[in-house]
Amino acid sequence: MSDMKLGLQMWSIHDVCIEKGMPEALRLIREMGYEGFEFALGDCATLEERCGAKPAEVKKALQEYGVKAIGSHISFERLLExxxxxxxxxxxxxxxxxxxxxxxxxxxxxxxxxxxLYKETVRLSRLFKENGIQLQVHCAAFGFLKDYKGRNTVEGMFEECSLEYLQPEFDTAWMICSEIDPHEYLAKYKGYVDILHLKDYHKIPEYSPYVLVRHNTICEENYGCGVGDDGVQDVGDIIKTAEKAGTKWIVTELWNEKNSLENARASADLIKKYL
Known part of the structure; x- marks a missing residue:
């Protein structure tokens, strides 16, 4: 039995959060077995701006349903503003x-x-640390393009800020899309990957050597799927490696397409078999 806990990222059921409200969304995911929830603010500065939910009602629902607010995906552009x-x-x-x-x-x-931008990231990562919050980078596919020193951008961010101030929040779909072996990066950053996003997609029919072409094909041609739904990854093996790496939260991230609740439930049912 693993000590890792299961969470859900807000974008996975963003439609439910808007249509049914945050309290009901939290109730539904707790019934599925999710213990944590990660906000996703898009280009907004606050959760209330994103979905109209008042902090008091959201905090009450979190407490009532026993869901932990794990973290928040925030806009770097809004931080700069x-x-x-x-x-x-x-x-x-x-x-x-x-x-x-x-x-x-x-x-x-x-x-x-x-x-x-590296200098701004250093400044902001320290600001968050001073306020008791660990800043992370959600490693989307374009983070594996090369910077001016020939590093993958996400690795450049870690090096410029140091892992004390900026840590990885890897996303398995975008690692695999970018031809990064999740096992290799989880081992490389052992002790620093507190949150791992499990996201999946169906294999794309045509290969391109350029990561952004592969990324855009997946996004624009609807190859996204529920975790383990005949996707491109071995969920059980990745979870084993994440446990060895000291990961604390396995977080489902879905594509917010139709049947988001069904996909969230099916993903939870599968992942819980390995926790």
Whole structure:
């Protein structure tokens, strides 16, 4: 029996959060066996701006249904504009983690801009740490493009900030899409991958050597699927490796397509077999 816990990322059931409200969404996921919930703010600064939910009602529902607010996916662009409302929202919900996306599109971004954004990330990662929140990078596919030093962008972010201040939140779909072996990266960053996103997709019929073509094909042509739904990964093996790496939360991330609740439930049922 693993000590790892099971969470759900908000985008997976974003439609439910909007249509039924956050309290009902939290009740439904707890019934499925999810113990934690990770907010996803998109380009908004706060959860209330994202889905209209008041902090008091969300915190009441979290407590009532026994769901832990694990963290929040936040907008790096909004942080650059003004970090105060974003940080205040994270503090309000007492989340231990906050995640940003990779901060630029590899060497498609001018080198001076890359350097500037690295410096901003260092500053913001320390600001969050001072407020008791561990900043992470949710490693989307474009984070595996090369920076001006020839590093994968996410690895550049870790090196510039140090793993004390910025940690990985790997996403298995985008690792595999980017031809990164999840087992290799989980071992490489052992002790620093507190949250691992399990996301899956059906194998795409045509191969492209460029990661963003593969990424866009998956996103635009609806190859996303529920975790383990005849996807591209061995869920059980990845979870075993995550446990060895010290991961605390296995988080389901889905594509928010039709039947989001059904996919969330099926994914939970599968993952729980390995926890």
């Amino acid at each position: 003004d970090p105060d409302p974003v940080l205040k929202d994270c503090v309000e919900y007492e989340v231990p983690y906050a995640a940003i996306a990779p901060i630029f599109y590899g060497d498609r971004t001018p080198f001076e801009e890359q350097r500037r």
